[in-house]
Amino acid sequence: MSTAAMQKTEADQDLEFPIPPGVFAERVVSVKHYTDRLFAFRITRPQSFRFRSGEFVMIGLPNAAKPVFRAYSIASPAWDEEIEFFSIKVPDGPLTQHLQKIQPGDTVLMRQKPTGTLVNDALTPGKRLYMISTGTGIAPFASLIRDPETYDKFDQLILTHTCRDVAELKYGEELIAATREDPLIGELTEGRLHHFTSTTREDSPQMGRVTTLIENGELFKALGTQPFDAAEDRVMICGSMAMLKDVKALVEKAGLKEGSNAEPADFVVERAFVG
Structure with a gap:
């Protein structure tokens, strides 16, 4: 057997x-x-x-x-x-x-059969990878930031996580800390893995929807980067329907093209939800 x-x-x-x-x-x-x-x-x-x-x-x-x-x-x-x-x-x-x-x-x-678009294969090579998430949308990025292949493909990994309250950010904070200390990939993260958090209800050091922080430039200012550039930046988006729609519009406005497993490009969106 x-x-x-x-x-x-x-x-x-x-x-x-x-x-x-x-x-x-x-x-x-x-x-x-x-x-x-x-x-x-x-x-x-x-x-x-x-x-x-x-x-x-x-x-x-x-x-x-x-x-x-x-x-x-x-x-x-x-x-x-x-x-x-x-x-x-x-x-x-x-x-x-x-x-x-x-x-x-x-x-x-x-x-027995996994699937999805938030994979390295769906993006063309770039300098930095933005992984933009709300709530439990951070889950696929928890996988990707712990995969050596992601560091082979991108110089910088930027994980953003927006939730209503501070306590809801804890999973991501623990994730980042554990990844940096991981014996397999800890060294790869040094100076390359960046974590940006914001809240929409409870007071925290950074307040606001991630779409607002992209539009007003606060996200890039906090990270020390420039606005989205199709020549260098790749973006993965996962979270609430409203956020997916709004961030997709913003990255398309910046000139990035949506990719897939069949045709890799500049950004991808995950639309799978639980209930």
Whole structure:
């Protein structure tokens, strides 16, 4: 029996419902709640599972004959031995109302085929990579900033994270600190990985929507960079629908062209959401 088959059989033993075809059943390794709206969790990684840093996958719970699956960006890098996710808590969300209650040892279902546009392959080479996120939209960038390939392709990595409150920025702050101390890629980040945060409700050192901070130049002033330049800058965007629309318009106005896996270009947008 293959390793994957053994994992599936073992995981299936204590499940009330059978595992759908094309789905892994994995154990929850750890869970961390950041606020009453945000939490992160890690699950075991199937030996046969391969993905590119920045991709998303469909996940669900074994709590129904036809479980609800939602798209979740993988927050761990492609080399990690576990799979990490960063999730919002939706009180009446078909999936997240149950997912937010998981504990170590529980089972999470994961479809076997990852996909997504927030990958290095969808961008042409450039000097600096802006990764612009709101809320849990930081997840794919948590994967990319921990991947050596990203540092091979860009001289500078700039991760922006905008949330309503200061506490919601903590995941990103811990992420940056851990990445800089990581034995595999810590040295690569020195002087090259930059983190910019802002809040829209609670007072913090930097206030405002990221779109406003791009338009008024405060983002570039704080980073010591120039406004978007299609010759040097590449941009990835992930977060709320309003932010995606507004930032896309701003980068297009600056002359950047949208790319894809089939046709790499200057910027990419992720439109996968959870609920």
